[in-house]
Amino acid sequence: xxxxxxxxxxxxxxxxxxxxxxxxxxxxxxxxxxxxxxxxxxxxxxxxxxxxxxxxxxxxxxxxxxxxxxxxxxxxxxxxxxxxxxxxxxxxxxxxxxxxxxxxxxxxxxxxxxxxxxxxxxxxxxxxxxxxxxxxxxxxxxxxxxxxxxxxxxxxxxxxxxxxxxxxxxxxxxxxxxxxxxxxxxxxxxxxxxxxxxxxxxxxxxxxxxxxxxxxxxxxxxxxxxxxxxxxxxxxxxxxxxxxxxxxxxxxxxxxxxxxxxxxxx
Numbered sequence: 001x002x003x004x005x006x007x008x009x010x011x012x013x014x015x016x017x018x019x020x021x022x023x024x025x026x027x028x029x030x031x032x033x034x035x036x037x038x039x040x041x042x043x044x045x046x047x048x049x050x051x052x053x054x055x056x057x058x059x060x061x062x063x064x065x066x067x068x069x070x071x072x073x074x075x076x077x078x079x080x081x082x083x084x085x086x087x088x089x090x091x092x093x094x095x096x097x098x099x100x101x102x103x104x105x106x107x108x109x110x111x112x113x114x115x116x117x118x119x120x121x122x123x124x125x126x127x128x129x130x131x132x133x134x135x136x137x138x139x140x141x142x143x144x145x146x147x148x149x150x151x152x153x154x155x156x157x158x159x160x161x162x163x164x165x166x167x168x169x170x171x172x173x174x175x176x177x178x179x180x181x182x183x184x185x186x187x188x189x190x191x192x193x194x195x196x197x198x199x200x201x202x203x204x205x206x207x208x209x210x211x212x213x214x215x216x217x218x219x220x221x222x223x224x225x226x227x228x229x230x231x232x233x234x235x236x237x238x239x240x241x242x243x244x245x246x247x248x249x250x251x252x253x254x255x256x257x258x259x260x261x262x263x264x265x266x
Contacts, residue, residue, distance in 0.1 A: 035051040038051050046063065048062060048075075058077060072097065073095060077091040089107065090106065090108075091106055093106045101120045103119060104116060105117050111152075112149050114148040121141055123139045124136065133170065134179075136169055136182060144159075145160030145162070145189060150198075152219065153197060154197045155198050156191055158190050158201070161187065161188055161189065162187040163185070164184070164187075166181070166185060167181070168182075169182045180231075184207045189202055190203070192216070197219055199216045201215070202214070202215040202216075212228055213227040213231055221255045222253070223253060225250070225253075226247040228248065229243060
């Protein structure tokens with residue numbers, strides 16, 4: 001046998017040593033306690049508490065402070081290591097709050113984040129913690145929602161759909177609560193460019209694809225709400241006259257505040 005060949009078989013190449021070192025480092029990394037990582041890199045985070053598990057798989061209690069209360073729940077994650085080859089950290093995530101459950105994939109990138117394949121139901125009890133409205137007793141169905149947000153640019157990609165069967169709805173405005181019956185509707189999600197910014201656009205449609213309104217969310221988390229004559233005609237006390245596709249209510253306020261506060265119908 002050639003001595004050089006025999007020596008090659010006995011001593012692995014440097015490449016295999018490098019691969020072995022990388023695999024070992026990854027194994028050590030994913031076994032790191034998630035609580036220790038959070039304490040080191042986000043020690044004062046008010047959103048995650050009672051963190052358990054490791055980077056590969058774990059869970060935590062979730063708390064989102066709001067103006068009048070706090071939205072509480074839990075989050076579970078399972079790391080997707082193959083996404084490292086795409087230059088991002090990715091995990092399969094499940095969010096729960098009361099009877100609300102959302103499941104999808106969350107990716108953290110260098111200059112933003114993305115959500116993909118998000119599905120589940122948002123229950124009215126959860127929505128009631130976010131907005132000061134009298135809501136229909138029906139959940140919002142989340143269907144394969146995907147969002148990509150880049151720092152400074154906004155929502156550069158959006159896809160998916162939200163559906164709602166509607167029902168009795170009331171919202172406060174200038175000390176009075178307006179009542180209307182919401183028809184079954186859906187929100188088709190897209191990204192819309194405005195100057196050098198990208199907005200998240202939710203087009204509100206009824207079950208006959210007729211326009212009910214539009215929601216726009218920008219990079220600064222400001223929400224623009226436009227509601228049409230067609231939707232306001234479901235309000236018993238509404239007396240306005242306009243073509244059905246005409247926006248008759250326009251509101252601009254921060255996300256998660258009282259969206260209808262200060263609005264008015266013509």
